[in-house]
Amino acid sequence: MRRFKLICAGLLLVTSLSGQAETQVQVVGLFPGAAVLNVDGQRKLVKVGQTGPGGVVVVSADSRGAVLRVDGVERTYGMTREYSQGFAAPTRSQLSIAQGAGGHYWVAGSINSHPVQFLVDTGATSVAMNEAQARRLGLDFRVNGRPMVVSTASGTAKAWRVDLNSVKVGGLEVLGVEAVVLEGDSPTEALLGMSFLNRVRWREEQGVLMLESKM
Incomplete structure (x- = not known):
């Protein structure tokens, strides 16, 4: 089935034409040679060449952004601020x-x-x-x-x-x-x-x- 990209508040959602979300990916931390990913709510530090949650692979990463392979497709991701449900700004702890x-x-x-x-x-x-x-x-x-x-x-x-x-x-x-x-x-x-x-x-x-x- 043909796919399309939906951009919403800086969050990349890969969806099918039925509107059902398949993979939700955020980059919430960037380091030389590694990125902190939030994939469908699961966060993990993943180094370049390693596979993280949901099968997401970190191809490259530095302080400016990361190239991730999501569902077999490589895309460039910048830093994303995490939002709670409804996209409300996070509170300060x-x-x-x-x-x-x-x-x-x-x-x-x-x-x-x-x-x-x-x-x-x-x-x-x-x-x-x-x-x-x-x-x-x-x-x-x-x-x-x-x-x-x-x-x-x-x-x-x-x-x-x-x-x-x-x-x-x-x-x-x-x-x-x-x-x-x-x-x-x-x-x-x-x-x-x-x-x-x-x-x-x-x-x-x-x-x-x-x-x-x-x-």
Whole structure:
């Protein structure tokens, strides 16, 4: 059956002549060599050459846009702002975290939908965790990670740089977050570092850390 394209509020819908939507695709994040896709409501970070939800293949990607193969047809996609049903603009999420013991900020969240207890660390350049925590999250960091050496309070340590599909605390979710997995047992708690915090608005006032999503 012949198909046609319907453009609606920046969202590309591939439909049949009967008007039934077949594949709904959004690009909600762009990185060199990867894109965060929302395909029929399922979000995932997909690297170039890999297949994402709904069989969508990322052919190429950079900060300007991505070429995707959808239903066997290649098209160029730009960044799309996500909309809720009815195309209402998304609301800004906020989260307040009270200072805990030792002046630290602790917050429950998730990595790739798995629950994680975070220690907020503005001195950490990335979200960081030890190798046991990474295995519990199902991260195959020795295969998919990029080996590196990091400096810690105890000296240098072997580590792997990985890309997380999502990191979420409260109602704030950031997609495509860079993280570091350290060899050994440190850090004892997953660190919520600047690779997440730089993607939201945050400030500290009188023992309360306030986080707010960017529009």
